[in-house]
Amino acid sequence: MNTSAPVRDQALLDRLPQAQRERLAYIDFRLYFLGELRRIDVADRFGTGPAAATRDIAQYRDMAPSNLELDNSDKIYRPTEQFVPLFEHAPQRVLTALSRGFGEGIGEELRPMVRCEFPIALAVPSMSVLAPITRAIHRGKVLRMTYTSVESGRTEREIVPTALVNNGTRWHVRAYDRRRNGFRDFVLTRMENPVLLENSPIEDKEKVDQDVQWNRIIELELVPHPRHPRREVVMMDYGMPDGVLRVKVRAANAGYMLRRWTIDCSPDHSLEGLEYALWLTDPLALYGASNAHLAPGYVDPKGGAETRPITAM
Incomplete structure (x- = not known):
């Protein structure tokens, strides 16, 4: 299959509602990476009826008529030899979807789309720790917590979280540390009892635009x-x-x-x-x-x- 041609009908795609583009991108994804598409795939993924899924597939075919053909033996659409993806698919997003599911599943359930194995995460943060941190980042709030470090042992800290970082083996948060008067990295698994301080103002020096190493x-x-x-x-x-x-x-x-x-x-x-x-x-x-x-x-x-x-x- 030709995978190097540019995205076609980009102007038309840009004019479509976001929800419509997402459904067409999903059709494109399944044809490109799984080699098959059923009406029920679209209906189940987006909670629409078979008639709506048929309309989505018809619109996709109108925009890329040489991309798919119906296999009448089992009523499955398959990519043609002339297939050219209608969307640009980011490699990291594709690999995540194939290994962990395209948004399907809740809780701890993972539904990979093909057989896949990936490294076991040995250090996983508690959700009761992660949630206050992400709220603090999103809302621009100060966080108080107990933190255990190699250098200082167990101490009480007030930090201003600015970003989450995955260093490949564990997650940490970039934050301004009021105890050390500077920006530091804090490992999520070493945090205890984080609490947002709703009424603690953030000084200019504590904001992310003052973090020289980050910027x-x-x-x-x-x-x-x-x-x-x-x-x-x-x-x-x-x-x-x-x-x-x-x-x-x-x-x-x-x-x-x-x-x-x-x-x-x-x-x-x-x-x-x-x-x-x-x-x-x-x-x-x-x-x-x-x-x-x-x-x-x-x-x-x-x-x-x-x-x-x-x-x-």
Whole structure:
């Protein structure tokens, strides 16, 4: 199938109501990634009747007549060899839908659309902790909680949460810490009894636009590790036909990302092992990043190899 053609009838799609676009996108998704579509698939997903599902499929066919054909043997629509997706499907969203369901299921029930396996989450935050944090972020409120850290043990904190962050192994919240008078990362599983302080005003210095590390964007240039025996495999794995992968990341998250992907950040690409598939060509790009010490092999140009504790890992 041709997957590189541009989205067609974009102007018409833009004029449709959001609910209509969602139904057409779902039809497009099932044809593209599952290779089949039934009227009942649309009706069940959106809670509409068979007649409404028929109208949606007819509209899709009007917009992309060469994308689907009816298999009369089992009354299933299938993509044609000329199929070109009508919508752009973001890879991360597609993989989430295929592995965890396209919005189906409630509670802890997961309904993957194809057989799929993904890493077990060993550290999962309590919903009674997560909910007050997300409310505080959304409403711009101060949060009081008990927090246990490696450095300070168990203490009472007032924080101003600004963003949730997943570092690849666990969730934490970026927040202004009134105890330390600065922005810090707080691991959700180390929090107890978070409570919103409805009447506690937030000062200008506590707002996200004052978080220098969060707002500073670093561009990292990554290349296949010079010691890796199969450069071409690394290029295929990371989609880098010209041999370079350029990534933009917040300074506040750079160390987490580089550690998660085991990227060699030593000045002389000295780390050994197949796990180091990529090398950061310019480690000085990390200079000033608060968690640069988490990056494998990183050497502080002012003071040698970093040895500070991993406070949010």
